[in-house]
Amino acid sequence: MDGVTVIDHPLVQHKLTFMRKKETSTAGFRRLLREISTLLCYEVTRNLEMTTERIETPIQGMDAPILEGKKLVFASILRAGNGLLEGMLDLVPAARVAHVGLYRDHETLQPVEYYFKAPEDLRDRLVIVVDPMLATANSAIAAVQMLKDRGAANLRFLCLLAAPEGVERFRAAHPDVPVYTASIDSHLNEKGYIVPGLGDAGDRMYGTK
């Protein structure tokens, strides 16, 4: 699908299988999510714009490649987004961070906002929105809109698992925002869970129910 990248790296797919298993412990799930997020971060940043800087090696001078432009922003959709955020900050420690507090009302499946904090100057920065799950896409659509309302104009959305329904709805709502995911699963069930999925990502990360 246009604007959608499935990250099919063998290490990503292997780790994802262990995350899906229902017997994987909270500690194991959290560790795998942190590991996998560094691999996803590598892919979502693959085509960042570059420039060069004049440096001196111990041997001679050279024009060496460095990232162009202002620092990246990682926008985490709470709570589960923080599981992706940690590993991404391991790779890009200077990134700025936005937190978007949303939870899904279990009856309506509509997102309820409870927190928002972002760097002020979003306009000139690439904003990578992270959340492990894209189910109905209600949360992702709302989070991206909140960031756009604060000036963000260059965004990408990164998740671990997506439902086909969610990808379609997200792309229709925000056609300018490319989606990166490790898997597009089969469908959503009647409770809005991704099938086969991995269950509730936030609960599995934090040991809640």
Ligand code: PRP
């Ligand atoms: C989960 C997940 C997404 C959302 C996806 O969060 O982390 O934010 O559901 O579902 P959607 O695409 O149908 O909106 P949840 O609301 O369970 O909150 P949590 O991260 O605090 O557990």
Ligand code: URA
């Ligand atoms: N949120 C989750 O954590 N899991 C799903 O399957 C759907 C939404």
